[in-house]
Amino acid sequence: MPTHQGFDYDVVVVGSGAGGGMAAHRLTEQGIRVLMLEAGRDYDPLTETPMFHTNDQAPLRGTGTPDKNFGFYDATVDGGWQVPGEPYTTGTDSEFLWWRSRMLGGRTNHWGRFSLRFSPHDFKAASRDGLGADWPMTYEDLAPWYDRTERLIGVCGNNPGVDDVPDSSPGVLQPPPVPRVPELMIGAAARKLGITAVPMRRAVLTKPLDDRQACFWATACGRGCSIGAAFQTTTSLLPMARATGHLRIVTDAMVSGVAVNGDGRATGVTFVDRRTGERQHVEARAVVLAASACESARILLNSRSEAFPRGVANGSGQVGRNLMDSTGATFVGHVPALEGRPRYNEDGHTSNHWFLPWWGHEAQARGELDFPRGYHFELGGGFGAPGMGIGAMAEGYGLALKEAVRRRYGAFVGLSLRGEMVASDRCFMEIDPQVKDRWGIPVPRFHWKWSEHEIRQVAHGHRTARAIIETLGGEMMEPDRAPEDAIKKGGEIIHEVGTTRMGTDRHSSVTDEWGQTWEVPNLWIMDGGVFASNPHKNCTLTLMTLAMRNADRLGLALSRGRL
Amino acid sequence: MTARKDGISRRESFRRAGLLGLGTGLPFSFTAAAETAPWNLASLEPVQAPGYGTDPDLVHPSPIPWPRTLTDPELETLSALADILIPEEGERPAASGVGVVDVIDEWISAPYPTQQQHRSLLLAGFDWCDREAARQSGVPFAEAGDRIRLQIVDAIAYPDRPGPAELEGPRRFxxxxxSLVAGAYYTSPEGVRELGYQGNVPITGDYPGPSDEAMAHLKARLEALGLTLD
Incomplete structure (x- = not known):
């Protein structure tokens, strides 16, 4: 049995975020011993989360900076769009942003907690429109695993009976919080336009679960959550896995490659100790990569040998290809009907209680839309904690200025589009032939170009958002903004997936439906890299559901001596 | 008062310029012909100071690691402008009474790109306000009378109104x-209270949702728009 500093183990799991955390939880539950390697530092939400801290206690009133892109209080450690000493590059005419964090629990410490299931049509989109790839399984295959995952992590929401939001089994979901005034108002306008607003599903507890408390309706989830209400692996899956005695976590361990022997089996991984710069090798009976879609693809592509000249498990040439993000655009409106309204505590769970799921499947099937895939709107606005932007759209000065700021506080609404893009030959990553990071590891080079599918989808979203805002008697900010300008950059929504996609044959995909690589039987991938397509519903829930299902299978194979 | 490198205080240099009818450092003929003070957006040496880094203590934030950079005369001009933007209102203090001047000093002294851009713009704006006040009254902005100050502010406070091209810079400033003064004021505890923000307090049990009063207001507004809740 492999051993590291006195700890005997079977499997090395690379990464401690959504995929790695779930893999470690499921494997250790089955009695499999796990050595987890996390590139970032140790992190404890119990002591490090700024609960109730106000903007006036933070530098620059909490405003985002190049050091802390999402604001001072955002949980992200040593990360954001740039990580010190760990660059990435982009190809000619390409813009792509790559969000990373260097901390235990990875990006689960700050994510939006939106937890929407993919629906039956999402798994077979290519069969309908001929674009991209189908998933190698159906919704029905995954539905019981969605139930188990939702129960385990704790998801609030309901079954609204809308085709874009499949039902969870009875008793799985926790009750959603009631909607607030701006959400009710947008919901009323949307209904007039034939669009239904329903509760957002979020991995936020509204009832206690295990030793995690229910949400107390304060403190933005992006800071992390010291009471465990907002799901992150550092307050749930990792402590649970540790409690089995079968998990050892090594932090500051930046994995650079997978070692493979002459029989085509993975023998272990190489990592750099970020504190000393020293390179170490650990052995393993099986290796699980869950370092994030782009980091795992980078590890594979950097693991070249005589047997694998294009990188480990890359006989198909698909590693690094099919890179997808969600489309994104935010449309803001000023709604006079919301001005001067009675104040109340509108924090809720600090994100949208209601959203607008995709309503256009039928119109798309009838050929009435000029783009192939759907989107949803996340709803924003309300009496949030004031930030430095509060006076941005005012004019004048003095008491008139003050009166205007007070009147317009809570009178702006935001509709954030999150949509599905189609995999394209123009969106991929490879290894930069020259640039290395501070650890000497070659870095990714990203290539990115939106296609007309995404641009037309955003144009449709623009028209829809404008119609909703105008139905409310409001005025859309930047009403004439072109979709090419409104669409966010690649990577900016931080839903990057697809770089090690799963499929039904080894020539066009990297793994089978279980995340097991076609070429290296004891090398499994359990992050968003395995996605065959990227439905508009935020990738984390599905990523964890796949990791749960696939870690169970890996555990079974190991227990039975099949690997 | 902070002395300038040439040994003359900024305020003194404005006095002299005002008395002579000169814009500082500019030929007489140009200044005499101008209807307003010139706009000098200089490119400044970037602030060389550490930021707070990518892993600051969030629970116990350290003191700001970069030094404040505004001089005393600049602070006086800023303070006078800030209190015009957010004056006293009954019991409610003016901007300078809740630390807004210091927040903006911290802001424009920060070694980050947005803040550095704001530093160039704000220093040019303070300079322009002082020159304009001096042109009109012989003293810098902070010492000018209310009439002069408001005359200057009125000319630059309404970006959507038509105005002379040479005021484009001061208006942008x-x-x-x-935005910065309102942001700093309304993020202060006094400003947060004034807005009526009621969140950031723990609630046991279910989220209560809108108050009855808020719902009644919503229903009336929806009715006026011809919309309904269900």
């Missing part, structure tokens, strides 16, 4: 200054 005032737009950013307004």
């Amino acid at each position: 005032f737009d950013v200054l307004r």
Whole structure:
């Protein structure tokens, strides 16, 4: 049995975020011993989360900076769009942003907690429109695993009976919080336009679960959550896995490659100790990569040998290809009907209680839309904690200025589009032939170009958002903004997936439906890299559901001596 | 008062310029012909100071690691402008009474790109306000009378109104200054209270949702728009 500093183990799991955390939880539950390697530092939400801290206690009133892109209080450690000493590059005419964090629990410490299931049509989109790839399984295959995952992590929401939001089994979901005034108002306008607003599903507890408390309706989830209400692996899956005695976590361990022997089996991984710069090798009976879609693809592509000249498990040439993000655009409106309204505590769970799921499947099937895939709107606005932007759209000065700021506080609404893009030959990553990071590891080079599918989808979203805002008697900010300008950059929504996609044959995909690589039987991938397509519903829930299902299978194979 | 490198205080240099009818450092003929003070947006040496880094203590934030950079005369001009933007209102203090001047000093002294851009713009704006006040009254902005101050501010406070091209820079300055002053004021505990923000308190049990009063207001507004809740 492999051993590291006195700890005997079977499997090395690379990464401690959504995929790695779930893999470690499921494997250790089955009695499999796990050595987890996390590139970032140790992190404890119990002591490090700024609960109730106000903007006036933070530098620059909490405003985002190049050091802390999402604001001072955002949980992200040593990360954001740039990580010190760990660059990435982009190809000619390409813009792509790559969000990373260097901390235990990875990006689960700050994510939006939106937890929407993919629906039956999402798994077979290519069969309908001929674009991209189908998933190698159906919704029905995954539905019981969605139930188990939702129960385990704790998801609030309901079954609204809308085709874009499949039902969870009875008793799985926790009750959603009631909607607030701006959400009710947008919901009323949307209904007039034939669009239904329903509760957002979020991995936020509204009832206690295990030793995690229910949400107390304060403190933005992006800071992390010291009471465990907002799901992150550092307050749930990792402590649970540790409690089995079968998990050892090594932090500051930046994995650079997978070692493979002459029989085509993975023998272990190489990592750099970020504190000393020293390179170490650990052995393993099986290796699980869950370092994030782009980091795992980078590890594979950097693991070249005589047997694998294009990188480990890359006989198909698909590693690094099919890179997808969600489309994104935010449309803001000023709604006079919301001005001067009675104040109340509108924090809720600090994100949208209601959203607008995709309503256009039928119109798309009838050929009435000029783009192939759907989107949803996340709803924003309300009496949030004031930030430095509060006076941005005012004019004048003095008491008139003050009166205007007070009147317009809570009178702006935001509709954030999150949509599905189609995999394209123009969106991929490879290894930069020259640039290395501070650890000497070659870095990714990203290539990115939106296609007309995404641009037309955003144009449709623009028209829809404008119609909703105008139905409310409001005025859309930047009403004439072109979709090419409104669409966010690649990577900016931080839903990057697809770089090690799963499929039904080894020539066009990297793994089978279980995340097991076609070429290296004891090398499994359990992050968003395995996605065959990227439905508009935020990738984390599905990523964890796949990791749960696939870690169970890996555990079974190991227990039975099949690997 | 902070002395300038040439040994003359900034305020003194404005006095002299005002008395002589000169814009500082500019030929007499140009200044005499101008209807307003010139706009000098200089490219400044970037602030060389550490930021707070990518892993600051969030629970116990350290003191700001970069030094404040505004001089005393600049602080006086800023303070006078900030209190015009957010004056006293009954019991409610003016901007300078809740630390807004210091927040903006911290802001424009920060070694980050947005803040550095704001630093160039705000320093040019303070300089312009002082020159303009001196042109009109012989003293810098902070010492000018209310009539002069408001005359200057009125000319630059309304970006959507038509105005002379040479005020484009000062108007841009005032737009950013307004945003920063309002932001700093309304993020202070006094400003948060004034807005009526009621969140950031723990609630046991279910989230209560809108108050009856808020729902009644919503229903009335929806009715006026011809919309309904269900």
